[in-house]
Amino acid sequence: MTVTAAAPPRSPRPAVSDQDLRSLLLIRHFERALLRLFERGVLSGTTHTCLGQEYVPVALSALLRDDDFVFSNHRGHGHFLARHPDPDGLLAEIMGREGALCGGVGGSQHIYHQRFLSTGVQGESLPVATGVALKLAGTGALACAYIGDGTWGEGAVYEALNMASLWRVPLLVVVEHNGIAQSTPTSVQMAGTIAARAAAFGVRHHHIASTDVDEIRAGLAPLVDAVRAEPSPLVVEFATHRLGPHSKGDDTRSPEEIRRVRESDWYDRYAEADPERFARIDGEQRDLVERVVAEVSARPAAPAASAALATPSPEARP
Amino acid sequence: MTRVSEHLNQALHDLMESDPSVHLLGEDVSDPYGGAFKVTRGLSSRFGSRVRSTPLSEGAIAGVGAGLALAGDKAIVEIMFSDFVALAFDQITNFAAKSTSMYGRPVPVPLVVRCPTGGNRGYGPTHSQNPQKHFIGVPGLSLFEMTPFHDAGDLLTRMFELARPCLFFEDKVLYTRQMHDTGDLFRFEVTDDVARVYVDGAGPPDCTLVTHGGLVHRTLDAMRALLLEDELVCELLVPAQLYPVPHLPGLEDAPHVCVVDDGTEGGTWAAEVATALYPRLWGRLRRPITLVNSADSVIPAAPHLEREVLVQAGHIRAAVREALS
Numbered sequence: 268m269t270v271t272a273a274a275p276p277r278s279p280r281p282a283v284s285d286q287d288l289r290s291l292l293l294i295r296h297f298e299r300a301l302l303r304l305f306e307r308g309v310l311s312g313t314t315h316t317c318l319g320q321e322y323v324p325v326a327l328s329a330l331l332r333d334d335d336f337v338f339s340n341h342r343g344h345g346h347f348l349a350r351h352p353d354p355d356g357l358l359a360e361i362m363g364r365e366g367a368l369c370g371g372v373g374g375s376q377h378i379y380h381q382r383f384l385s386t387g388v389q390g391e392s393l394p395v396a397t398g399v400a401l402k403l404a405g406t407g408a409l410a411c412a413y414i415g416d417g418t419w420g421e422g423a424v425y426e427a428l429n430m431a432s433l434w435r436v437p438l439l440v441v442v443e444h445n446g447i448a449q450s451t452p453t454s455v456q457m458a459g460t461i462a463a464r465a466a467a468f469g470v471r472h473h474h475i476a477s478t479d480v481d482e483i484r485a486g487l488a489p490l491v492d493a494v495r496a497e498p499s500p501l502v503v504e505f506a507t508h509r510l511g512p513h514s515k516g517d518d519t520r521s522p523e524e525i526r527r528v529r530e531s532d533w534y535d536r537y538a539e540a541d542p543e544r545f546a547r548i549d550g551e552q553r554d555l556v557e558r559v560v561a562e563v564s565a566r567p568a569a570p571a572a573s574a575a576l577a578t579p580s581p582e583a584r585p
Numbered sequence: 586m587t588r589v590s591e592h593l594n595q596a597l598h599d600l601m602e603s604d605p606s607v608h609l610l611g612e613d614v615s616d617p618y619g620g621a622f623k624v625t626r627g628l629s630s631r632f633g634s635r636v637r638s639t640p641l642s643e644g645a646i647a648g649v650g651a652g653l654a655l656a657g658d659k660a661i662v663e664i665m666f667s668d669f670v671a672l673a674f675d676q677i678t679n680f681a682a683k684s685t686s687m688y689g690r691p692v693p694v695p696l697v698v699r700c701p702t703g704g705n706r707g708y709g710p711t712h713s714q715n716p717q718k719h720f721i722g723v724p725g726l727s728l729f730e731m732t733p734f735h736d737a738g739d740l741l742t743r744m745f746e747l748a749r750p751c752l753f754f755e756d757k758v759l760y761t762r763q764m765h766d767t768g769d770l771f772r773f774e775v776t777d778d779v780a781r782v783y784v785d786g787a788g789p790p791d792c793t794l795v796t797h798g799g800l801v802h803r804t805l806d807a808m809r810a811l812l813l814e815d816e817l818v819c820e821l822l823v824p825a826q827l828y829p830v831p832h833l834p835g836l837e838d839a840p841h842v843c844v845v846d847d848g849t850e851g852g853t854w855a856a857e858v859a860t861a862l863y864p865r866l867w868g869r870l871r872r873p874i875t876l877v878n879s880a881d882s883v884i885p886a887a888p889h890l891e892r893e894v895l896v897q898a899g900h901i902r903a904a905v906r907e908a909l910s
């Protein structure tokens with residue numbers, strides 16, 4: 268049941284479209300800007316950046332349709348921006364400013380926008396995604412849920428996989444296996460493997476070691492088509508790397524380990540492959556994010572919560 | 586001066602040193618991380634396999650703690666954010682608490698579930714709650730909360746001596762405050778379970794406030810403003826044991842009682858305290874007990890919205906002034 272993609276033949280020239288590069292770099296600069304805002308004491312609460320993992324949602328975004336439902340987690344800014352390039356709305360949400368996606372109530376970890384939904388309780392989304400997929404079955408649409416490797420500790424993950432398999436629902440579970448959960452290495456918190464766990468439920472599993480967006484898509488496209496057509500659940504496991512701290516300033520990994528993690532970053536590889544084009548788009552996206560930060564920072568606070576917190580009316584549907 | 590988080594950390598060190606039967610489990614509790622709020626720092630380096638970083642498995646780690654306790658040891662389980670204790674609800678209420686009595690004879694289950702709690706940090710709706718109220722009235726389960734006045738080591742010892750599961754709430758903002766700090770206007774004394782904070786030499790209070798550990802500083806801010814700007818003298822009672830509600834001393838002559846509770850409105854700890862006080866104070870109270878709670882709302886992430894939902898000093902002051910007007 269396990270389909271393992273060959274290790275990436277570190278192609279010196281990963282071909283990547285302008286659009287994908289833009290998306291990758293938008294997320295990168297957005298996350299960096301957040302860390303800077305935190306350092307300046309402008310942001311409150313916490314934030315979990317996806318630095319190093321941006322290519323995962325970017326690769327997936329082209330395989331997803333508008334009528335698909337996406338479930339995200341605490342590390343969700345990239346998931347969101349790859350699907351909805353609306354950094355203003357997201358930043359306004361994170362900063363609690365006017366124009367916030369969810370009125371400033373949800374903040375970084377709790378976003379519901381069109382068919383994108385995130386929540387900060389690990390594992391909680393998978394049963395919900397299974398329910399949504401149950402409803403979508405037969406329409407050709409699917410429910411996609413991003414979870415981390417650490418989240419496989421939660422029982423809800425298995426209860427959901429079992430039902431998803433029994434009921435053959437179009438559920439695409441995207442695992443960002445970055446080898447760590449907060450501070451705990453996966454080696455001391457996961458017995459066995461994700462592949463074997465998926466196999467135990469009769470759920471197809473696909474392993475991806477590549478960070479090359481096009482290569483990932485090519486391997487994944489027929490499998491995602493099968494999720495929609497059969498329908499059936501699929502677990503896609505990315506071997507990926509968290510470049511930054513878990514949230515902010517809480518990285519207890521050794522400097523050597525962080526250096527090793529940095530070596531796998533897509534950023535330098537894409538820059539080397541096509542320096543002139545990369546520099547142009549990199550500059551564009553950096554400027555864009557800077558403008559967004561300046562513009563959103565100047566906005567007034569999101570209006571009082573009464574509207575956002577009011578009881579929903581039955582017509583309020585996505 | 587000791588920060589509350591450091592005081593708790595020291596208490597855990599002392600307890601694990603003096604009692605080799607104590608285990609501690611929780612997500613990311615091991616060094617060098619030492620827990621999300623650093624309360625378990627140094628424990629894994631010192632006590633080896635008695636301290637374990639666990640997978641993300643709140644339900645199961647509460648159960649594992651209960652198992653260690655059932656087998657004759659003692660267990661402390663840390664839930665990283667108390668919001669996630671919902672995932673352990675079954676293990677705590679249907680197994681750990683019930684097993685102390687459902688087998689027709691007393692079964693000791695010395696288990697303490699530590700819960701970093703509360704908001705005012707901008708963490709948003711699933712990382713800011715005060716879930717105490719959801720655990721009130723569970724047979725076999727006791728609730729405690731850390732305060733700036735109670736010795737954490739004594740509290741841990743007391744909880745284990747009960748030989749039944751206890752939830753121990755620790756407010757996340759309180760972690761950053763100093764132990765025993767009441768500012769210059771107030772004094773405090775601890776009698777049995779309850780800390781009494783009072784204005785030195787001010788005579789009988791106009792109002793006696795009752796609150797839990799996480800709200801102490803906001804309540805003291807309100808008491809300060811009430812004294813200096815409204816000329817109203819307040820006294821504060823802070824029990825460490827939240828449930829069963831302990832005896833709250835000295836209320837017989839209180840002209841007014843106000844219970845302040847960070848939990849959102851509806852089925853609250855404050856109402857539980859008032860229920861315990863009414864029969865005792867009936868006939869002496871001049872007006873109904875005032876209950877102050879956070880709004881009936883999720884807790885927004887944006888700080889300016891969060892502030893409006895959670896109990897703040899201004900809400901407490903306004904409630905006391907209104908009751909006494």
Ligand SMILES: Cc1ncc(C[n+]2csc(CCOP(=O)(O)OP(=O)(O)O)c2C)c(N)n1
Pocket residue numbers: 341342387388389390414415416417418419443445447448449509513612641643665669672
């Ligand atoms: C139920 C629950 N338990 C604990 C947490 C606190 N927490 C947030 S993220 C995280 C680690 C998640 O690790 P993983 O699933 O590997 O995702 P990653 O952070 O690596 O992307 C933890 C413990 C939580 N949000 N929800």
Ligand SMILES: [Mg+2]
Pocket residue numbers: 415416417443444445446447448449
């Ligand atoms: Mg991880």
